[in-house]
Amino acid sequence: MSHSVRVDGQEAQAPHTPEPQAGSVWKARWRQLLLGVELTRNLAVRDVETRYKHSILGLYWAIINPLVTAGIFGFVFGVIFHESSKPIPYVVFMLTGITFWNFFANGIMSAVGSVSGNASLLAKIYFPRIVLPTAAVLARFIDFMFSLGVLIVFILLYHTPICWSTLWIPFILVLQVFFTLGIGYLVAALNVLYRDINQLMGLLLLVWMYFSPVMYPITNLKPSLRSILLMNPIGSILQMERDVIFTGHLQYPQFAWGAVAWTAFVFMAGISLFRRIEPMFSEVM
Amino acid sequence: MTDDVWIRPEKEKLGEALGVGSWTRVFAYAAIVVSAQILRWSLFVAHGFDLGYYQQGMAALVHYGPWARSLYTGRGVLAPNSAWLALVLAYPAAWLGTGFLFLAESLAIASGYFPLMRLARAWSVPADAASFIGALYLLSPLLIAGNLYDFHMSMLAVPLVLFALAAMAEQRFGWYLAFMALLTGCGSKAAVAMLLVAVIATFRRTGWQWGAVSLLGVLAWMLLGLHLHSGNIAQLGWVSIPWSHRVGDRPIIYAGWVLAPFVLILGAVGVRWRKFPVSFYGLLALVYLAGNVLSTVPAETSPFDQKSALMVPFFLLALLDVAARHKAPWPAKVRAGGVAVMLAMLVVMSADFYHSAWRVRPANGLALEHALATVSLAHPVYAQNNVLPHLGFTVNQVPFSRLDLSHLEPGSEIVWDTQFSDHTAPASVYRAVAALAANKSRARVIYDQGGVQVLKIVGQP
Numbered sequence: 182m183s184h185s186v187r188v189d190g191q192e193a194q195a196p197h198t199p200e201p202q203a204g205s206v207w208k209a210r211w212r213q214l215l216l217g218v219e220l221t222r223n224l225a226v227r228d229v230e231t232r233y234k235h236s237i238l239g240l241y242w243a244i245i246n247p248l249v250t251a252g253i254f255g256f257v258f259g260v261i262f263h264e265s266s267k268p269i270p271y272v273v274f275m276l277t278g279i280t281f282w283n284f285f286a287n288g289i290m291s292a293v294g295s296v297s298g299n300a301s302l303l304a305k306i307y308f309p310r311i312v313l314p315t316a317a318v319l320a321r322f323i324d325f326m327f328s329l330g331v332l333i334v335f336i337l338l339y340h341t342p343i344c345w346s347t348l349w350i351p352f353i354l355v356l357q358v359f360f361t362l363g364i365g366y367l368v369a370a371l372n373v374l375y376r377d378i379n380q381l382m383g384l385l386l387l388v389w390m391y392f393s394p395v396m397y398p399i400t401n402l403k404p405s406l407r408s409i410l411l412m413n414p415i416g417s418i419l420q421m422e423r424d425v426i427f428t429g430h431l432q433y434p435q436f437a438w439g440a441v442a443w444t445a446f447v448f449m450a451g452i453s454l455f456r457r458i459e460p461m462f463s464e465v466m
Numbered sequence: 467m468t469d470d471v472w473i474r475p476e477k478e479k480l481g482e483a484l485g486v487g488s489w490t491r492v493f494a495y496a497a498i499v500v501s502a503q504i505l506r507w508s509l510f511v512a513h514g515f516d517l518g519y520y521q522q523g524m525a526a527l528v529h530y531g532p533w534a535r536s537l538y539t540g541r542g543v544l545a546p547n548s549a550w551l552a553l554v555l556a557y558p559a560a561w562l563g564t565g566f567l568f569l570a571e572s573l574a575i576a577s578g579y580f581p582l583m584r585l586a587r588a589w590s591v592p593a594d595a596a597s598f599i600g601a602l603y604l605l606s607p608l609l610i611a612g613n614l615y616d617f618h619m620s621m622l623a624v625p626l627v628l629f630a631l632a633a634m635a636e637q638r639f640g641w642y643l644a645f646m647a648l649l650t651g652c653g654s655k656a657a658v659a660m661l662l663v664a665v666i667a668t669f670r671r672t673g674w675q676w677g678a679v680s681l682l683g684v685l686a687w688m689l690l691g692l693h694l695h696s697g698n699i700a701q702l703g704w705v706s707i708p709w710s711h712r713v714g715d716r717p718i719i720y721a722g723w724v725l726a727p728f729v730l731i732l733g734a735v736g737v738r739w740r741k742f743p744v745s746f747y748g749l750l751a752l753v754y755l756a757g758n759v760l761s762t763v764p765a766e767t768s769p770f771d772q773k774s775a776l777m778v779p780f781f782l783l784a785l786l787d788v789a790a791r792h793k794a795p796w797p798a799k800v801r802a803g804g805v806a807v808m809l810a811m812l813v814v815m816s817a818d819f820y821h822s823a824w825r826v827r828p829a830n831g832l833a834l835e836h837a838l839a840t841v842s843l844a845h846p847v848y849a850q851n852n853v854l855p856h857l858g859f860t861v862n863q864v865p866f867s868r869l870d871l872s873h874l875e876p877g878s879e880i881v882w883d884t885q886f887s888d889h890t891a892p893a894s895v896y897r898a899v900a901a902l903a904a905n906k907s908r909a910r911v912i913y914d915q916g917g918v919q920v921l922k923i924v925g926q927p
Binding site for chain 1: 486487489490493494496497500501504505507508509510563564565566568569572573824827831832835
């Protein structure tokens with residue numbers, strides 16, 4: 182008929198090359214994945230051990246850090262600026278925000294230097310480089326679990342009622358972990374090329390924290406301003422975490438779907454950029 | 467496990483047509499458009515007749531089954547456009563909420579990138595041209611506008627058209643028919659696109675029999691399923707209007723808006739090749755455009771209309787076809803220029819978004835939120851066009867335009883933003899609501915702040 186219609190079946194077929202059997206390919210991939218998981222776990226545990234080795238307070242630092250941060254911000258916002266988060270006591274409200282935010286911020290800051298700081302390891306053996314930022318983020322997750330213990334103690338101390346919907350926290354944390362990993366991959370790869378990333382992220386995270394509902398409630402803000410704050414995926418994730426613990430339902434469920442979409446994008450973009458820059462690692466370092 | 471070693475990839479699979487990079491593009495589209503959709507909704511500028519209609523309809527489908535009635539039209543939910551896929555989408559959407567509906571629509575539309583890439587592979591389109599055409603799909607202002615402005619079942623037809631064509635190109639005829647069957651679930655507005663897909667399939671050298679079967683099927687569906695005849699051609703999204711109304715600036719501007727990026731790209735390529743490339747698919751797309759231009763709906767209202775989105779696959783097929791026939795690589799300047807044109811159009815669209823959404827958002831959003839928190843939803847709730855989508859997936863949301871004082875049952879509630887009015891409800895309705903608010907024996911004001919009133923009907927007329 183028309184010369185412009187793609188009609189020929191043969192035209193559609195690319196030159197055929199023999200490929201390995203699908204079953205064996207998947208088996209090999211599965212074994213590689215298991216190896217990756219094992220290596221990630223080992224590196225994460227090593228990271229936590231070396232971080233607190235030869236320190237007097239050891240793992241207590243994982244508890245002291247959020248406590249001090251919460252104490253300072255609690256004094257400034259709660260006592261000086263009279264910030265209110267009723268019916269939740271402000272200390273509990275803010276400690277919740279700080280605890281979940283710290284996992285995100287610390288995870289990213291650990292991931293930034295995870296590749297560039299392991300140049301000697303990279304020179305010795307081959308392994309998927311993406312394991313390094315993954316392990317760095319997961320190591321901070323171990324710290325986060327200790328901080329979570331502190332939060333629980335404060336919730337009990339202040340007799341703050343919590344809801345059964347708290348059981349959703351692991352699902353929201355999965356979202357947060359993937360979002361953190363995505364940003365972690367991006368910054369870890371970029372930091373190999375440009376060491377400014379480390380400094381930049383410190384600054385960026387500071388700004389990001391103030392644009393996220395870490396220390397202030399957003400419930401009574403104008404819908405337009407609140408919407409802009411919740412467009413920020415980590416802001417929406419933090420709000421979800423607080424909501425399921427103290428409110429019993431998501432107050433802004435629409436934004437949760439936005440956070441899901443952004444998390445998927447950031448995670449895939451992180452992997453994509455990391456894989457793109459990975460071949461340059463050996464040249465640059 | 468101790469015997470295992472790491473296998474270093476022999477070659478990096480960067481830029482795989484269907485790999486991580488593609489997923490990144492798809493999710494980038496979904497994340498940006500979903501955020502914009504949610505922003506529109508949260509600013510109280512989403513429309514009841516676009517989103518609320520589907521929310522109420524889907525809730526009714528879940529509660530009362532396929533023969534549920536819409537409180538927006540007074541007819542069966544599936545009656546106006548026969549979009550039976552709404553029945554499938556209704557269950558997860560009613561459970562997971564409006565945000566899910568937005569994400570499902572955006573992800574579905576973005577997933578059209580994959581069949582486009584498969585088509586490019588099947589037609590041996592050079593990788594750079596394929597990647598460029600894929601980017602044009604995800605940056606298309608027609609597509610993004612249709613997606614952004616709340617929710618429409620017909621938008622789901624865009625990726626399905628591409629999936630059907632990819633299946634045909636890969637000679638997976640069973641899948642082709644399955645996608646065509648699914649297209650019937652996107653409603654009558656997808657009928658023209660379906661017809662064009664069937665025509666394309668019929669004019670293939672291989673598997674044309676399947677195309678002919680599908681063409682007959684589509685015609686049968688249009689005549690017997692949609693009961694299409696000259697009097698109800700509006701079902702297709704085309705509205706019969708007097709000839710005198712068809713001539714003017716707006717249809718020309720509209721056609722220019724639709725054609726500009728494709729004509730510019732093909733023109734730039736044509737200059738390089740010293741021959742303006744033409745394609746059978748481009749012709750089909752022009753037929754579709756002509757139908758839109760000659761009808762009033764998109765041309766006289768806005769180019770940012772969902773009815774224009776279904777032309778995008780056919781224009782992109784034309785580009786793919788040109789790229790496949792002229793195997794020469796597309797100059798980088800042409801590709802950069804094409805993307806720049808799309809981005810410039812998106813900037814214009816953002817300006818439209820700013821004027822049509824941000825600037826006209828109600829100033830009393832917080833009062834509206836508090837007012838909605840007082841509504842029980844156990845009885846019919848009457849609300850204005852911009853408030854309806856905030857009632858969520860409830861069977862009881864009714865637009866102001868259907869407010870009839872003589873049939874208001876006790877317990878019904880009316881959410882009235884006194885600072886807002888639009889053309890979806892006549893002025894007589896607003897006068898009636900004002901009179902009702904003053905009639906204490908008939909209605910009780912249960913909320914009155916920031917210019918927002920909630921009236922509860924307590925007595926019979």
